[in-house]
Amino acid sequence: MKQLMQLQAVLITDPAPSIIIDPNLAAVKLISATSSRGNPRHAALVFSILSEPNLIAWNSLLKALTDNHLYSLALARFNSLLVRRPRLNPDEFTFTSIFKACAALVACHAGEASHAFVFRQGLDSNLCLANSLVDMYFKFGLPKNASRLFDEMPMKDVVSWNTFISGCSSYGDVLSARQLFDRMSERSLVTWSAMIAAHAKAGDTRAARELFDQMPDKNVVCWNAMISGYAQNERFSSAIELFRTMLQVSSMQPNAATLVSVLSACAHLGALDLGRWIHRYIKRKGMELSLFLGNALADMYAKCGCIPEAEGVFQQMHDKDVISWSIIISGLAMFGHAGQAMSAFHEMLQRGTEPNDITFMGIISACTHSGQVDTGLEFFRMMREDFMIPPKVEHYGCVVDMLSRAGRLEEAEDMVASMVVPPNVIVWGALLGGCRIHADIERGERVVRRILELNPDHSGSYVYLATLYASMGRLEAAAECRLRMRKQRVAKTPGCSWIEVDHAVHEFFMGDRAHPRSDEIYAMISKLRHKMRLAGYVPNTSVVCQSIDEEEKEDALSMHSEKLALAFGILATKQGQTIRIVKNLRVCKDCHDAFKVLSKIEEREIILRYRNRFHQFREGLCSCKDFW
């Protein structure tokens, strides 16, 4: 009775209900209408009311389920069609949905069985079905089978070419994709987008951009392919720049996929102003906070150090997955809010979301950043034994880092020795970092040898070792280490900082004079240094490794990229405004101390992020409580 009433309710919204007499026909119309409104459960309900569904009704049900990503349900229903209605012979429409579902689930057995069925019935001459089959075999990870089917097709259309291009690209074979692309006489927008994405996926943004600029027409997907191509290849400023062109020059409307890529670029660069602008745009356009968009927005806020805003977005999302929770947990972890990260973790478990390896990465790093070593070890045990998640080398890196910082170097070294996966440079580096903090030179040298065995070009370990020697006052050893580094032409990753002012991202390298306001910036640095000295601050010069006199050391320190960014921030923003800086490398002790003092002298809140760690400086103190 209830079901009939619901059916009736939907019937009333139909524009011409009186014409429909055949229940199957009525059901088909209803199923496709409810499905396109994103309500597949309702479509299934309508179907269940039919006493004798015909093949068309079955097909529209299967299509409704696959269009709404309910692939396993679709396959289950298909099975019941075969078992319960042997007289209804599935046709090309049925298999279009089934191949799509099999491709999405990588259900190889079901896919191959269906392929055999289609072959016996002679349905494989149907162009659409053949195209779907090629796509399915690519998604199964069987490019040879896909290529063979493709070659054997008697007829091909532009969709066949497009399928082949994107299939090759997903398999990393750009060459074959490009050869086909160059031979094609007729190209659709999809062809161009697929080829741009193929180049971008292979890391060749230049080739991708060349095609993008050559295109006769562009739709939103082409723009997305190019913008996400930049974002995925860490060309974040280029992604943002192209997004601006999209809005201002071409007046193309971005969609959710565009905004997800741009938000990811904002998150990496700490471009909070643009991120906030996108949030307002989403609200103004009344866009739904889907999983993708909500996650990207929450992540942007978390990575820009705005935890309350990230949590606000998280609360508004009606669908939350393990990624959403992981974003919040690692966001809290980056600020060292271990207690809150743990309550979020427990709430996640209570709501029935299963944590994955990345979630555990977040919760363990929360323990690392707050120095809760034993709790961290307990989470590490829980991950392996209670959730059966095999630890990755990253987890070991995190745990070894935690033990080493706390001075439990013996345990840390034992942990490295007991690893099931071979330790990498990051794991050894974590141990080395601990040796430096706790001045364990003997162990440090042993670790450095292991690192250089593993990777003789590893610049980081030379830098670490040099710093280790320097902090012990062994300046000759440090200098020798530097020399060896130079001899072997080991390039040190240049320190780089970003700051966003008035919607533009400014980039600074160590000792950089490229910025148009460079003179003012250096003048500001001397002014700040003077003020700091008046406040009784003594620079910490032990971190500078070269054997140079104290005055020069002080100059080298004052030119660290984060100090340049800070000086520019003080120059270019209003008094009292929060300054946000993102850095690619770890901050040195001197910059950390200087930022504390400057937050008090200049009465500014300063938020500094490097990699996955935040420092919030306020009134002479840092949120990390000097534990880092």
Place this chain on the structure above:
DNA sequence: TTATCTTATG
């Protein structure tokens, strides 16, 4: 009917 673009850790 089929094909192109999107998020989280190190």
